[in-house]
Amino acid sequence: MEKDNAQQTLTPLEKPLRCIVKLGGAAITCKNELEKINEENLKAVSIHLREAMxxxxxxxxxWSKRPGRSDICVNVNGISDQSLLNSSNFIVVHGAxxxxxxxxSKSGVHKGGLDHSLVKAGFVATRISVTSLNLEIVRALAREGIPSVGLSPFSGGWTTLQRNVASADIATVAKTIDRGFIPVLHGDAVLDHSQGCTILSGDVIIRHMAELLKPEYVVFLTDVFGVYDRPPSEPGATLLKEIAVDEEGSWHVVNPAPKTMNEKVEITVAAHDTTGGMVTKISEAAAIAKLGIDVYIVKAATDHSLKALKGEVKGNIPDDWLGTAIRFMRK
Amino acid sequence: MEKDNAQQTLTPLEKPLRCIVKLGGAAITCKNELEKINEENLKAVSIHLREAMxxxxxxxxxWSKRPGRSDICVNVNGISDQSLLNSSNFIVVHGAxxxxxxxxSKSGVHKGGLDHSLVKAGFVATRISVTSLNLEIVRALAREGIPSVGLSPFSGGWTTLQRNVASADIATVAKTIDRGFIPVLHGDAVLDHSQGCTILSGDVIIRHMAELLKPEYVVFLTDVFGVYDRPPSEPGATLLKEIAVDEEGSWHVVNPAPKTMNEKVEITVAAHDTTGGMVTKISEAAAIAKLGIDVYIVKAATDHSLKALKGEVKGNIPDDWLGTAIRFMRK
Structure with a gap:
């Protein structure tokens, strides 16, 4: 039943989906400080999203009460239907x-086992933490005039089976978009049919929605300029500007152009060996690109990410654009 | 399609549902102060709920970072499987x-019309406000050791048609309970198939879930001792301790015992005329009682509400118990 639910036939969106954007955890929170939002980046990203959509x-x-005030300051009389906001269809997904x-990590929620008190308590604690971040991101977007609504995956019936999506209420995501809102989903603790519970990552959520809702393009906002051939802090690290993905999902770098076949292979292997998380990111991105959907991995809150969000790099990548484009290319 | 969804055939719960409890907005927030939680009451109610369940x-x-601290204080090593929490099946629903x-109210979300900027903005603002309350209630319950998880109705696909529930993901509520969690739902802004959007009240959510999940009893926690024959502040106001509901859903007071038939009618009419919100509450409660489910309307954070939550007034109402019991009684 759950499998059917995941592969449900969907009523198509009234207007095609333009973009799914991932706000990477590293871009919008302070990595090394517990439960701290990177306010500056989040504001810049919210402004960029508004400009793009x-x-x-x-x-x-x-319209919430702000700290230190006893009432709510909003000039509702100033809101006329001339300020009616025609937003293009975007979905926002954020990391944790x-x-x-x-x-x-303290409770091992990703490994399952809800009959253990620690895992059960950790599940509750994890959801409290990620939903509090979701609320703050919805607020930040709403302050910039983006009609954002939080859609928590657990509440939306997202479950997994051996960590793959087993069920998900995509119809509610679609309805939310059709009514002119911007759904804001997030990586979440969810029920898993084999191991009881697990962590469903934002990247997996994006891949699942991309398959079903077919956006024009997908943008990953992160804290570096894109994917490099080795850790960006190492001397000589080269930004991989364009990666091609074929029908079978295997990928290779096309820009910078490999000088020899040998060098091409070396770059691929080097990326596998040393960049850790980036390989997972390329795999997820490649799975999306295989569907014919362009994927851009860019640094949040830069002109480069704004260009990507606006879809300006879709046809032709400008020479001075910094980022990684991952696209489908027939073998 | 939506109608089918609302009337879906549900896999029965693994263990019967004991109670649906409503945390009334008046009981857990400060009525006259914008977006302010009644912390004292909320803590007392959370402790009562823990004792009851x-x-x-x-x-x-x-396990969130607390204000003024730079790290998270939780002794995960102290959590053993001996502290495993066997909770009985409860659902919590709170008002706003x-x-x-x-x-x-500023935007008229309940009247619909999402093509107006003001309504759209108000919809976003309303959801931000009610979900921030939901998060704080989930936190308060979790601090008392209740494995609470927020289930926002909008995210769970709750929609309405002419303000009646048209669709709702009850399966996720049921799965959440079966895995040993306490779902925490709330009154929410939702999409309406006729007028675009509306406000779905906690009371309507409770009635819908009571029909489908058949709890043993339902408790409404409020800020007065129960239902009175006139506003409780008026001299001579009498607490209606027991109300009987028949097959047709019409109700009459059985305790205090009416001396004459005329007086009985007068009490009913008086309640209609003067107590405003309470009549709606009795109607919702009567609709639930008609299903054979006892309903108790009690003052939050009192011994009387604790007794009701524990189910101790189910068979026989103690003489010193203050509250209103609404029960089915064949004509």
Whole structure:
């Protein structure tokens, strides 16, 4: 039943989906400080998203009481239908960064076992932490006038079977978009049909939605300029600007152009060996690119990421653009 | 399609549902202060809920960083499987109180019309406000060792048609319970198939879940001792201790015993005329009682509400118990 649910036939979106954007945990939180948001980056990213997805004046949509004030300051009379916001269809998914990580790793939620008190408590604690981040991101986007609504995967019936998505209420995501809102999902603790529970990552959520909702392109916002052939801190590290993915999902670097066949292989192997998390990212990105959907991995809050979010690098990658484009190319 | 979804055939719960409890907005927030939680009441209610639903030692499940601290204080080594928490099956639903009300009423979310900027912005603002309350309630429960998980109705695909529930992912609520968690839902802004959007109240959510999940009893925690024959502040106001509901859903007071038929009618009419919100509450409660499910309306954070939560008034109502019991009684 769950499998059917995951592969449900969906009513197509009223207007095609333009972009799924991942706000990487490293880009929007302070990596080395527990449960701390990188406010500066989050604000810059929210402004960029607004520029990429909508026009018209900014209407503050977070009408909560602000710290140190006793009432709510919002000029509702200033909101006219002229300020009506025609946003293009975006989905935002964010990672956890320094939220949830402590709770999940201390309790081993990803390994399952809900009959252990520690895992059960850790599951509750992880969800509290990641949903508190989700709320803050929804708020940040709403303040910039983005009609954002939080869609927590656990609440939306996302479950896994051996860590693959087994069920997910994609219909609610689609309805949310059709009504002109921007859904904001996140990596979450979820129920797993084989091991009881696990962590469902934002990247897996994106791949699943990309398959079903077919966005024009996908943007991963991170804290480095893109994918390098070795850790970016090492001397001589080269940014891989374009990676091609074929029908079988295998990938190779096309820019910088490999001088010889041998060198090409070396780059691939080097990336496998030394960049750790980046290889997982390339694999997820390659699985999306295989569907014919362009993927851009870019540094958050830069002109380069703004270009990617606007879809300006879709046809032709400008020479001065810094980022990694991963695209489908027939063998 | 949505209607089918609402009337879906459910796999029965592994263990019967004991209680659905409503944390009334008036009981857990400060009515006259915007977005302010009544911390004292919320803590007392959380402790009562813990006593009513589980045994064993208290395991703090909110591992978030606390204000003024730079790291997370939780002794995970102290959590053994001996502290494993066998909770009985409860569902918590809370109202909005002083959260969401400002946002919803300023924008008219309940009247629909998402093509108006003000309504759209108000929808976003309302959800931010009510989900921030939900997060704080989940935290308060988790701190008392209740394995609480937030299930936001909007995220769970709850939609309405002319304000009646049109779809709802009850399967996720059931799965959450079966895995030993306590789902925490709330009144929310949702999509409506006729008018675009509306406010789905906690009371309607409870009625819908009571029909499908058949709890043994339902408890409404509020800020007065129960239902009175006139506003409780008026001299001579009498607490209606027991109300009987028949097959057709019509109700009458059985305790205090009406002396004459005329007086009985008068009490009913008086309640209709003067107590406003309470009549809606009795109607919702009567709809639940009609299903054969006892409903108790009690004052939060009192011995009376603790007795109701524990199910101790189910068979026989003690003379010194203050509250209103609404029960099915054949005509």
């Amino acid at each position: 909508m026009s018209g004046e900014v209407v503050d949509m977070d 960064g320094s939220f949830g990580h402590f709770q999940a | 589980m045994s064993g030692e208290v395991v703090d499940m909110d 109180g002083s959260f969401g009300h400002f946002q919803a």
